[in-house]
Amino acid sequence: MRRKIAAGNWKLNGTRASAAVLEALVEQHPNPGAEVIICPPAPLIPILAGLGTPFAIGGQDCHAAASGAHTGDTSAEVLADTGATHVILGHSERRADHGETDDMVCAKAKAAYRAGLTAIICVGETEPQRDTGTTLDVIATQLAGSVPEGATPENTVVAYEPVWAIGTGRTPSLEDIAEVHAAIRDRLAERFGPKAADAMRILYGGSVKPGNAADIFAVPNVDGGLVGGASLKAEDFGPIIAAADATR
Numbered sequence: 001m002r003r004k005i006a007a008g009n010w011k012l013n014g015t016r017a018s019a020a021v022l023e024a025l026v027e028q029h030p031n032p033g034a035e036v037i038i039c040p041p042a043p044l045i046p047i048l049a050g051l052g053t054p055f056a057i058g059g060q061d062c063h064a065a066a067s068g069a070h071t072g073d074t075s076a077e078v079l080a081d082t083g084a085t086h087v088i089l090g091h092s093e094r095r096a097d098h099g100e101t102d103d104m105v106c107a108k109a110k111a112a113y114r115a116g117l118t119a120i121i122c123v124g125e126t127e128p129q130r131d132t133g134t135t136l137d138v139i140a141t142q143l144a145g146s147v148p149e150g151a152t153p154e155n156t157v158v159a160y161e162p163v164w165a166i167g168t169g170r171t172p173s174l175e176d177i178a179e180v181h182a183a184i185r186d187r188l189a190e191r192f193g194p195k196a197a198d199a200m201r202i203l204y205g206g207s208v209k210p211g212n213a214a215d216i217f218a219v220p221n222v223d224g225g226l227v228g229g230a231s232l233k234a235e236d237f238g239p240i241i242a243a244a245d246a247t248r
């Protein structure tokens with residue numbers, strides 16, 4: 001039985017005052033059945049982790065190197081040292097804004113493993129790729145390139161995030177989500193064996209809201225959500241955590 005995950009990706013949002021959001025969420029869900037992970041901007045990690053809540057805290061990116069001459073970057077080791085247990089890698093905004101390739105994402109995932117972090121590795125097709133029927137090929141290529149050897153159900157979570165669904169209010173049909181998630185599990189089984197693949201969590205991300213979370217989380221092979229906009233307010237993310245709890 002895979003434990004559901006409700007992960008919030010705060011992106012470039014939040015300040016120290018956002019600790020109040022986390023506190024409000026914990027008040028709503030002091031003992032969540034689902035695993036709740038909040039991924040704030042890196043400087044807020046020690047502040048949120050320092051609150052000592054039952055929620056996990058994650059980064060949104062890391063450098064592949066542990067240290068060195070890489071101005072402006074943050075290592076997986078520093079994320080772990082400041083209280084993170086997870087890190088989002090290969091988000092489509094990083095792939096687009098920073099030219100991150102599958103190879104780079106794979107190297108970052110290895111860095112996450114080295115530092116003892118769980119990598120949340122993102123894949124997803126663009127709208128033209130979906131329109132031309134290449135979605136499953138695109139996802140297979142991204143998985144093959146971005147997920148390292150050594151991935152286990154403990155150190156790796158896959159997030160399927162159609163690029164065209166992120167921040168747009170649009171989502172694929174539940175059938176389309178089911179098709180992609182089943183394909184992802186098949187690809188993982190080919191590489192890591194059926195037992196490991198069966199235990200790995202696969203999240204859906206892209207315009208998850210309180211109104212659609214329960215339906216999406218009930219789709220076979222959907223093990224929770226990676227949530228952007230709707231993770232910024234307790235009144236939105238609270239019901240999404242509840243949906244993950246209910247469909248566990």
Ligand code: PGA
Nearest residue numbers: 166167206207227228229
């Ligand atoms: P969204 O973002 O929920 O705002 O669409 C999801 C994500 O980018 O992880």
